[in-house]
Each structure stands twice: as structure tokens, then as C-alpha cells.
Amino acid sequence: MQRGRLVVGLGAICALLLSGCGTAERAPRAELPPPPPGLSAFYEQEVDWGSCQGYGGSDQRLPPNTECARVNVPVDYARPDGPTAQIALSRIPATGDKIGSLLLNPGGPGVSGLSTVAIGNGTQVAANFDRVGFDPRGVGASLPAIECLTAAQADAERAEPPTDNTPAGIAEAEADNREYAQRCVERTGAELLAHVGTREVIQDMDVLRAALGDAKLSYLGYSYGSRLGAAYAEKYPQNVRAMVLDGAVDASQDPVQESLRQAAGFQGVFDAYAADCATRPDCPLGTDPAQAVARFRELVDPLMTAPAATTDPRGLSYNDAITGVQQALYSEQFWPQLTQGLTELREGEGDTLLELADSYLNRRPDGTYSNTQDAFNAIRCVDDPRVTDPAVAARQDAEYRMAAPFLDDGKGTGAAPLELCASWPVPNTSTPHRISAPGLPTTVVVSTTGDPATPYQAGVDLAEQLGAALITFRGNGHTAAFVAGDRCLDSAVVDYLVGLAAPEPGLIC
Incomplete structure (x- = not known):
């Protein structure tokens, strides 16, 4: 018997060729925020980038200029001196004036995120960000695996x-x-x-933010990845720079x-x-x-x-x-x-x-x-x-x-x-529960009118909870940014991620 249905789109991510999108707003040069008590060893670790060979077979689907690494996290954050897990990462470095890292997650839960580094090829996103995919704990090339x-x-x-x-x-x-x-x-x-739940993964994401050297997180999450983003925003609103949640899951x-x-x-x-x-x-x-x-x-x-x-x-x-x-x-x-x-x-x-x-x-x-x-x-x-x-x-x-x-x-x-x-x-x-994230900067939610897995209203509801800008995409399919090939949508997302320019109110693409 089958036990459930993935609430995530498993289709290929399309690479688009878009023009420049205005002036990039650089991340502040301030020092990283202090790590939570007892977690300094995890927050202050250096990422040792190298070959993607042997990363769970995902190297066969990765662009040739992709680098991979693993970052240590505690299995149980209440016992940071206990067993550890290793989170698998992939990266394509920025080709131009770097703002910081853009953390990417395709959803699932349970889907490998290493191949998401191809998102935004040919755009200012690729120029201004190290694009970083990750396999959440227990998933794909992360160790140990479920x-x-x-x-x-x-x-x-x-x-x-x-x-x-x-x-x-x-x-x-x-x-x-x-x-x-x-x-x-x-x-x-x-x-x-x-x-292995969202509670732990968002803490891993904050470790990744620090290990990647970013004072604040820039993030693009699809489907279940939107649940991760919303939960991260609730726990760490002060650590968010920019966040796009596409194919939204309503946590309430x-x-x-x-x-x-x-x-x-x-x-x-x-x-x-x-x-x-x-x-x-x-x-x-x-x-x-x-x-x-x-x-x-x-x-x-x-x-x-x-x-x-x-x-x-x-x-x-x-x-x-x-x-x-x-x-x-x-x-x-x-x-x-x-x-x-x-x-x-x-x-x-x-x-x-x-x-x-x-x-x-x-x-x-x-x-x-x-x-x-x-x-x-x-x-x-x-x-x-x-x-x-x-x-x-x-x-x-x-x-x-x-x-x-x-x-x-x-x-x-x-x-x-x-x-x-x-x-x-x-x-x-x-x-x-309804998400509450006082002090959260402007975020963006993308919701598709004919989304089978995360129906449109869930995106409307999540945007309201986050106080986010909502982009409505008219179409049939699960997730749309850099997937549907729509210039209106992708340009708005790039402008926001790069320059923090919020989409016009009520934008429909």
C-alpha cells in the first residue's frame, strides 16, 4: 500500500536568461550575530568545499562547476555535545559582485536539494549570490540517512x-x-x-547561514521548503535578509x-x-x-x-x-x-x-x-x-x-x-499554528492559481501571516519561480532577491 503523497513538485527547474535587475544591495559588513549558547563549535566551523564525487549520486545531475561539502550539526540541539549529523551542501560561486549566499530548498519533505544550484542560471541571482543547495538532515547525501x-x-x-x-x-x-x-x-x-523534523532543520539552516559567512539569510524555498522558510522566519526574524516562498504550505x-x-x-x-x-x-x-x-x-x-x-x-x-x-x-x-x-x-x-x-x-x-x-x-x-x-x-x-x-x-x-x-x-x-514573526523584513510569497499540491489559498493565507508581498501566478502546476519560464514572475523575484525591491502590490503574472 502507498503511504502518502509528496506535496512538492518534482519537475525539473528551468534555467532562464534574464537581463540585469538594478542595483544590488549588499549584505551589511557587520560581524555575524553571536551563536546560541553551547553551539559555537557548529556556528564557527569553516566549510571545506571540494568535489561532489560520491554525494549520493547527485553529482551526475550537478553542473560541472558545482562544489560540495558537509557541515556538522548536533542531532539533538538540546544536547550539542551528543551525536552529530552532517548536512550535505552544493555551491556554485557568484560570478560577479557578491552579496552573499542564497540558500535553496526544493521541498518534499525528503527531496535532495543539491541540484537546486542550477536555479537562476543567467540572471543577476547567479552573478550576485553563491547559490547553495542542501540536503536536510537524514535526506539524500546528508549523513546519517533515513x-x-x-x-x-x-x-x-x-x-x-x-x-x-x-x-x-x-x-x-x-x-x-x-x-x-x-x-x-x-x-x-x-x-x-x-x-528530523522542521524544528531541527531550521536550526541547521541558521548554522549554515553562519558557516557560509552571512550575517543574514537569503533564501528561496519551494513547497515544503516554504514551511521551512516560514518556520525559520518565526524563530529567527532578525536573521532574515530576503526570503521567497513558492508553492506555499500554510503552517496553520x-x-x-x-x-x-x-x-x-x-x-x-x-x-x-x-x-x-x-x-x-x-x-x-x-x-x-x-x-x-x-x-x-x-x-x-x-x-x-x-x-x-x-x-x-x-x-x-x-x-x-x-x-x-x-x-x-x-x-x-x-x-x-x-x-x-x-x-x-x-x-x-x-x-x-x-x-x-x-x-x-x-x-x-x-x-x-x-x-x-x-x-x-x-x-x-x-x-x-x-x-x-x-x-x-x-x-x-x-x-x-x-x-x-x-x-x-x-x-x-x-x-x-x-x-x-x-x-x-x-x-x-x-x-x-499561525506564524508570528515580529520584526521580519519584507518577504515574498508566490502562489499559483492551479497548483495541485499546495493550492492557491494556502499561499494567500501564509502571505497574510508573514505580512509578505504576494505574487499570484496564473497557471496549472506546482511552483513557478524559475520553473514556469514566466518573465514577469522571474524578473520580480530577481529584483527582490538582488535589490530588495518589493513586488508591486497585487502583482499577477
């Missing part, structure tokens, strides 16, 4: 058919969750699992609210795709958008009992078909591939959807996986309160099916299993 399933176990889990929400099916699903959690403890250790939402908003977001983008597809006579969902959900279910429902044929011996399972479709809904650039995949499925074949699912789940050509999915689960379970009431789980399941009928497998019964986090072996360390 590990739960072997590759064989992950493949087997993906192949499982969905369970019925009968008493027996619910018991089976909850037993699977307990088994998964136990595997995480055995392979990762409870101490690290207890300290509880997990149930967030999942239902996301379900509605995916349904909205599915409907947009179906309407676009219906303009073509060969659309696999037909030419009537009102019938698209029914036609889609006719294509995917048979996979619950038998996989579709693929050139890969695994075949296309029901879970992988749904995962592949959701991957394609993250960006309009994947819609032609989605049409191809659904057309193949109509003929009983599943190669394209399997390829999309493998991309979403970070399965490599050699059959191994990155630890993205295991890290996603571990971080999510310490970041959010758990749903432990069966009545709440049942209500959430019923409302999710209504919000996203294209994802309704027809197995709803008025009951539902408790999700994975209800069985998690360590407590959650964050709770939903």
Missing part, C-alpha cells in the same frame, strides 16, 4: 493492490503501517527519527485540512487536463470533459486485479498508475506524456505510466531508490499531529473521495485505516 525499505521491499509494496475498507482490510493496512515503522527504527534508529492547517485541500487541488488540475485533452479527437478520456472521471476509472480500475503489461517485468500496478498520473499533474509539461500513458493503458500497456511513477518515487535505472519516500514519511510524521481517532480517519477518507472523485477507488465503506503516522515510534515535534 532508511526504511530495501529496494525489493519498495517494489513489492508498490505492487500490492489497494485494500478494502472492511474490518479485515483495515486491520491489514494498519499492520502494514506498524511493520513499516518498525523497519524504519531498525534501519535508521529512533534517535535520528526523533530529530492541520494534516486533515491540508490533505483535503490537496485532494481538491489535484481534482482541479485533472479537470483542466481533461478539458484540454477533450479538444483532441484521440483523447483517451473522450471528448466530453463531464465524462472524464468515469472514463479514467474504466481505464485504471482493472489494474486492481491484474497489472498492465510493460517491457519491465514488474508490470504496471494500480498504485503505480495512480502515482504516475499524479506525477503528470504537477506540471502542464507532462500532459502530453499523460495522454500517451492513458492511451497505452487503453491498449493494456503501461510503460509510460510506470516511467512516470518511477520518476515520482525516485527509482533509479539500476532498480535502487533514493531515500526520498522514507524521508518524506519520517519527516511528515514528526512534523504533524497524528490522527488516532478512527471516526476522524473515516470522515477524512469520505471527504477525500468526494473532493477528488478521479482518485476514488470505490472501496469506501464509511470506515478507514489509521494512517502511518498513528503508528510512528517517536512523538511529533511541531503543531499547526
Whole structure:
């Protein structure tokens, strides 16, 4: 069974060629702020940049001029003399008059950030900033890494058919969750699992700021990276220079609210795709958008009992078909591939959807996986309160099916299993709340009207909490700055990051 959906766009970051953006405002030459008590050794360490060879395979996706390093942080900030972790960094140095470092995070949680150094190529961002990507603790090339399933176990889990929400099916699903959690403890250790959440990562970010030599942080975070940015702004408002949060997560939402908003977001983008597809006579969902959900279910429902044929011996399972479709809904650039995949499925074949699912789940050509999915689960379970009431789980399941009928497998019964986090072996360390950051300088939130994973209203709400400038991007897709290729948006973001020029009020791109 699948345990959750990433609330992050996994599409490639586009490199744009933009003209200069005005006068750069340099970071103050003042000394760095003093480190918190007991943490001097971490804050004052020097970063030893070198080759990216061996950084979790990420070196194959990094530009040739990228440097890499690791920075030490305490596993538990309450015990700085205890075990340590190493945060993996990547850097492309500024090509011109340097303002400072721009810390970058692509979201997830659980996604490697090393390849984000390509963001802003050809712009004043590249000229004026060292662009620095990082793998949050436990993720990617950071050490130690979160590990739960072997590759064989992950493949087997993906192949499982969905369970019925009968008493027996619910018991089976909850037993699977307990088994998964136990595997995480055995392979990762409870101490690290207890300290991989947003609470710790934002403290790591402040260590990185100091180790990089910046008195104040300049930051660009996508999706879950916006949650990191908002939490950092709340804890360290005096340490923020500039902050852009794109594909915003509203930290005041509880997990149930967030999942239902996301379900509605995916349904909205599915409907947009179906309407676009219906303009073509060969659309696999037909030419009537009102019938698209029914036609889609006719294509995917048979996979619950038998996989579709693929050139890969695994075949296309029901879970992988749904995962592949959701991957394609993250960006309009994947819609032609989605049409191809659904057309193949109509003929009983599943190669394209399997390829999309493998991309979403970070399965490599050699059959191994990155630890993205295991890290996603571990971080999510310490970041959010758990749903432990069966009545709440049942209500959430019923409302999710209504919000996203294209994802309704027809197995709803008025009951539902408790999700994975209800069985998690360590407590959650964050709770939903409105962000309060007195003294925070002007920040920027970018929100896309047709974002399936972090719906538009979440960005509106986060901007209000932060007192941030809101840029609305009209389109379908998850995240937009330096991704959608929109000059209006990218120019505004560059002007802000470089010169601290706030976007015009109510900017729509």
C-alpha cells in the first residue's frame, strides 16, 4: 500500500536568461550575530568545499562547476555535545559582485536539494549570490540517512493492490503501517527519527547561514521548503535578509485540512487536463470533459486485479498508475506524456505510466531508490499531529473521495485505516499554528492559481501571516519561480532577491 503523497513538485527547474535587475544591495559588513549558547563549535566551523564525487549520486545531475561539502550539526540541539549529523551542501560561486549566499530548498519533505544550484542560471541571482543547495538532515547525501525499505521491499509494496475498507482490510493496512515503522527504527534508529523534523532543520539552516559567512539569510524555498522558510522566519526574524516562498504550505492547517485541500487541488488540475485533452479527437478520456472521471476509472480500475503489461517485468500496478498520473499533474509539461500513458493503458500497456511513477518515487535505472519516500514519511510524521481517532480517519477518507472523485477507488465503506503516522515510534515535534514573526523584513510569497499540491489559498493565507508581498501566478502546476519560464514572475523575484525591491502590490503574472 502507498503511504502518502509528496506535496512538492518534482519537475525539473528551468534555467532562464534574464537581463540585469538594478542595483544590488549588499549584505551589511557587520560581524555575524553571536551563536546560541553551547553551539559555537557548529556556528564557527569553516566549510571545506571540494568535489561532489560520491554525494549520493547527485553529482551526475550537478553542473560541472558545482562544489560540495558537509557541515556538522548536533542531532539533538538540546544536547550539542551528543551525536552529530552532517548536512550535505552544493555551491556554485557568484560570478560577479557578491552579496552573499542564497540558500535553496526544493521541498518534499525528503527531496535532495543539491541540484537546486542550477536555479537562476543567467540572471543577476547567479552573478550576485553563491547559490547553495542542501540536503536536510537524514535526506539524500546528508549523513546519517533515513532508511526504511530495501529496494525489493519498495517494489513489492508498490505492487500490492489497494485494500478494502472492511474490518479485515483495515486491520491489514494498519499492520502494514506498524511493520513499516518498525523497519524504519531498525534501519535508521529512533534517535535520528526523533530529530528530523522542521524544528531541527531550521536550526541547521541558521548554522549554515553562519558557516557560509552571512550575517543574514537569503533564501528561496519551494513547497515544503516554504514551511521551512516560514518556520525559520518565526524563530529567527532578525536573521532574515530576503526570503521567497513558492508553492506555499500554510503552517496553520492541520494534516486533515491540508490533505483535503490537496485532494481538491489535484481534482482541479485533472479537470483542466481533461478539458484540454477533450479538444483532441484521440483523447483517451473522450471528448466530453463531464465524462472524464468515469472514463479514467474504466481505464485504471482493472489494474486492481491484474497489472498492465510493460517491457519491465514488474508490470504496471494500480498504485503505480495512480502515482504516475499524479506525477503528470504537477506540471502542464507532462500532459502530453499523460495522454500517451492513458492511451497505452487503453491498449493494456503501461510503460509510460510506470516511467512516470518511477520518476515520482525516485527509482533509479539500476532498480535502487533514493531515500526520498522514507524521508518524506519520517519527516511528515514528526512534523504533524497524528490522527488516532478512527471516526476522524473515516470522515477524512469520505471527504477525500468526494473532493477528488478521479482518485476514488470505490472501496469506501464509511470506515478507514489509521494512517502511518498513528503508528510512528517517536512523538511529533511541531503543531499547526499561525506564524508570528515580529520584526521580519519584507518577504515574498508566490502562489499559483492551479497548483495541485499546495493550492492557491494556502499561499494567500501564509502571505497574510508573514505580512509578505504576494505574487499570484496564473497557471496549472506546482511552483513557478524559475520553473514556469514566466518573465514577469522571474524578473520580480530577481529584483527582490538582488535589490530588495518589493513586488508591486497585487502583482499577477
